[in-house]
């Protein structure tokens with residue numbers, strides 16, 4: 001049974017709020033990127049304004065997360081200002097049964113990997129449509145690539161059996177440019193047998209800044225799903 005866009009939005013909201021409710025006063029919080037995390041950031045702001053939370057700071061994983069954090073009154077800091085990240089809340093494009101992720105639908109996976117990997121507790125927030133048996137079945141692996149290296153990186157991933165596609169802007173002519181001024185190649189692989197190995201192989205190609213495979217980083221997944229017609233949250237740890 002397919003879920004409507006409205007129902008998916010509802011599930012994103014539920015898991016975003018649930019993740020934000022796990023944050024405690026005094027914590028350094030990694031603020032992920034995307035429509036699901038946006039609900040978490042909004043809930044953090046609501047809790048701060050209501051006095052349920054005090055003294056948190058947010059480490060944004062993108063320009064967009066920074067803008068949202070400021071909008072909702074979360075003090076924004078950089079990794080230079082803190083010595084730890086207590087919890088990070090972030091979305092994903094695919095989640096497999098080993099808690100391995102593909103991220104980067106918002107072209108923010110490079111900063112996301114830095115912040116999410118540092119977190120003592122990394123919470124992934126997704127609706128049930130993101131769960132897959134095999135990684136790569138619905139989403140390509142995004143690579144952030146230095147613009148001057150697009151051609152050699154394209155050839156290198158083709159040699160690995162991947163089909164690269166330069167990500168183009170939707171409301172912009174030309175390629176998507178990341179927060180770091182780079183481009184994104186979305187690479188489709190027929191099968192990803194060993195995600196850990198592929199993550200390393202891709203990052204070893206000169207010119208690749210980071211790829212969207214997140215292996216061994218996830219601590220907890222909150223999945224929004226419908227059961228008996230009602231939205232509920234399943235925890236996978």
Ligand SMILES: O=C(CO)[C@H](O)[C@H](O)COP(=O)(O)O
Pocket residue numbers: 032033034035036037090091092093102103104105106107108109112
């Ligand atoms: O990796 C990401 C951005 O780079 C997002 O977390 C991912 O694309 C999920 O987004 P959404 O919550 O909007 O479905």
